[in-house]
Amino acid sequence: MTTTTIEPLDPLIHVPARLRILVTLAALNEGDTLSFTRLQNMLDLTPGNLITHLRKLEDARYLRTEKVWDGNGLATTVTLTTRGRAALDAYTEALRNLLGGLTS
Amino acid sequence: MDPKDAAQILEQAQRQARRQFDPQPPVAVVVGAAFVFLFGYGAVWWSIRDQHPYSSGPALWSLGVLYGLIAVSAIAGTVIYNRAQSGVSGRASRQRQIQGIAIGAAGIGAWVVEGALRYRGVSFEIVYGVYGPTVPLIALAAAAAGINAVKESWLQLGVCIGIIAVASVSTFFGPLGAWGLTGLGGCLVLLAYATALVVLQRRSSDVRI
Numbered sequence: 579m580t581t582t583t584i585e586p587l588d589p590l591i592h593v594p595a596r597l598r599i600l601v602t603l604a605a606l607n608e609g610d611t612l613s614f615t616r617l618q619n620m621l622d623l624t625p626g627n628l629i630t631h632l633r634k635l636e637d638a639r640y641l642r643t644e645k646v647w648d649g650n651g652l653a654t655t656v657t658l659t660t661r662g663r664a665a666l667d668a669y670t671e672a673l674r675n676l677l678g679g680l681t682s
Numbered sequence: 683m684d685p686k687d688a689a690q691i692l693e694q695a696q697r698q699a700r701r702q703f704d705p706q707p708p709v710a711v712v713v714g715a716a717f718v719f720l721f722g723y724g725a726v727w728w729s730i731r732d733q734h735p736y737s738s739g740p741a742l743w744s745l746g747v748l749y750g751l752i753a754v755s756a757i758a759g760t761v762i763y764n765r766a767q768s769g770v771s772g773r774a775s776r777q778r779q780i781q782g783i784a785i786g787a788a789g790i791g792a793w794v795v796e797g798a799l800r801y802r803g804v805s806f807e808i809v810y811g812v813y814g815p816t817v818p819l820i821a822l823a824a825a826a827a828g829i830n831a832v833k834e835s836w837l838q839l840g841v842c843i844g845i846i847a848v849a850s851v852s853t854f855f856g857p858l859g860a861w862g863l864t865g866l867g868g869c870l871v872l873l874a875y876a877t878a879l880v881v882l883q884r885r886s887s888d889v890r891i
Contacts, residue, residue: 587685587688592683592688593683594683594687594688594691597688597691597692597695598691598695601692601695601696601699602695602698602699604699605696605699605700605703606703606770606772606774607772607773607774608774609772609773609774610770610771610772610773610774610775611770611771611772612769612770613769613770613771615769616768616769616770617769620698620699620702646771655771657772670692673685673688673689673692676685677685677686677689
């Protein structure tokens with residue numbers, strides 16, 4: 579009899595808003611950054627809510643936020659780190675295995 | 683959160699992000715560009731169709747239609763691109779701007795040569811009837827083809843090669859062929875591209891994790 583080990587889902591990512599944040603940032607090309615305002619508009623979250631989730635992800639070094647001068651004032655930009663991209667890939671793989679296990 | 687719900691959120695977020703960031707033109711814009719070829723080049727072809735031999739060149743109204751359509755198409759493309767890239771910055775974003783400069787330089791070079799040919803006394807028929815509608819287009823498409831080859835964007839590379847093929851072969855048929863066949867062929871290549879985009883979009887919406 580063969581047994582397959584199902585990896586647990588990363589609890590930091592396994593929250594709807596944080597999952598959407600990482601997936602949205604992962605859709606950008608590696609090396610690109612996204613403004614806080616655009617991210618907020620895309621996800622339809624309040625600024626406070628978004629900041630809370632970004633802090634948690636930044637603490638885990640899944641993303642990096644920076645204050646940059648955009649001509650009108652200081653703007654916050656968000657970048658997915660290599661570690662964050664790898665964590666999202668691992669989460670997707672674990673989810674695929676888990677759902678495969680549920681359906682079979 | 684239930685894993686099935688997580689999978690659904692993941693798929694929806696991926697689809698939404700892809701749609702919003704995608705700098706590729708939506709199908710409607712590709713179809714619009716196809717009609718720019720058909721009606722823009724077609725208008726010039728229409729205005730010169732009775733010139734045997736080629737003498738006075740295109741009527742002013744036909745050039746107005748051609749450049750008017752090109753301007754509308756360029757503005758629409760720029761607006762769509764800027765909307766997709768709003769708030770996005772960084773290395774890849776800068777690379778796209780540099781690619782734009784490379785394509786622009788190819789076009790400007792071809793137009794400068796057109797002026798030089800006329801200056802050196804090459805006939806009106808060759809410079810404005812054959813070179814004008816084809817060579818700048820070939821230069822722009824060749825630059826875009828190089829960029830798409832590096833990015834391994836095979837579909838877009840195919841479109842560029844299709845346009846180069848149509849424009850270069852049409853030069854064998856003189857001014858009427860250069861304007862008429864390039865217009866018709868360019869339109870057909872872009873309509874085929876639009877069809878492929880629709881098929882790919884349907885397939886990607888069926889993707890499950």
